[in-house]
Amino acid sequence: SQKIEQNSEALNIQEGKTATLTCNYTNYSPAYLQWYRQDPGRGPVFLLLIRENEKEKRKERLKVTFDTTLKQSLFHITASQPADSATYLCAPTKDGQNFVFGPGTRLSVLP
Amino acid sequence: EAQVTQNPRYLITVTGKKLTVTCSQNMNHEYMSWYRQDPGLGLRQIYYSMNVEVTDKGDVPEGYKVSRKEKRNFPLILESPSPNQTSLYFCASSQSWGQPQHFGDGTRLSIL
Numbered sequence: 177s178q179k180i181e182q183n184s185e186a187l188n189i190q191e192g193k194t195a196t197l198t199c200n201y202t203n204y205s206p207a208y209l210q211w212y213r214q215d216p217g218r219g220p221v222f223l224l225l226i227r228e229n230e231k232e233k234r235k236e237r238l239k240v241t242f243d244t245t246l247k248q249s250l251f252h253i254t255a256s257q258p259a260d261s262a263t264y265l266c267a268p269t270k271d272g273q274n275f276v277f278g279p280g281t282r283l284s285v286l287p
Numbered sequence: 288e289a290q291v292t293q294n295p296r297y298l299i300t301v302t303g304k305k306l307t308v309t310c311s312q313n314m315n316h317e318y319m320s321w322y323r324q325d326p327g328l329g330l331r332q333i334y335y336s337m338n339v340e341v342t343d344k345g346d347v348p349e350g351y352k353v354s355r356k357e358k359r360n361f362p363l364i365l366e367s368p369s370p371n372q373t374s375l376y377f378c379a380s381s382q383s384w385g386q387p388q389h390f391g392d393g394t395r396l397s398i399l
Contacts, residue, residue, distance in 0.1 A: 219391055225387055274332050274346060275332050277330040
């Protein structure tokens with residue numbers, strides 16, 4: 177069955193540094209991959225979507241890469257700020273299948 | 288304002304007492320979905336709907352029912368709630384399957 181892993185349960189970095197989060201998947205080939213941010217007790221908020229034929233996508237301080245050979249997506253936040261502290265969820269998505277989220281990585285940006 | 292509205296936000300109830308969590312979206316979205324989120328288990332899909340009168344099971348559908356009689360509404364029904372259904376529930380909608388989803392603020396259910 178399909179499996180999604182996100183690098184670590186928690187990641188601490190210093191303000192101003194680049195945070196890099198990893199999403200690995202096995203046993204399926206997603207057509208695209210989505211990243212969401214979730215704050216405690218709140219619903220996830222969509223950030224970026226990248227398709228299988230796209231290598232990289234950017235939005236302001238965010239960058240996502242998608243390597244279908246490695247079955248991996250990397251999510252980067254440059255010039256990180258304490259306000260970026262949240263849990264980040266990836267969701268590799270394949271047409272016709274139910275939606276599955278990864279377990280999430282809790283990011284803490286320390287001032 | 289584009290939004291997904293869930294009610295109630297909080298509910299404490301007892302085993303076996305039927306309950307319904309409502310979900311409504313004002314974006315004319317075709318796709319709607321219910322998730323539950325539990326510590327250590329993450330966000331798991333319960334049921335989803337591609338369009339009116341079309342629903343399908345997600346990963347954890349046991350003990351739940353849904354209906355999609357109108358495009359904007361997608362209620363989640365627990366016919367006979369049990370303590371293992373104590374969880375944080377989210378409703379979400381998107382323009383179509385696979386598109387970015389908009390989530391509601393969540394419903395925290397406690398089944399005693």
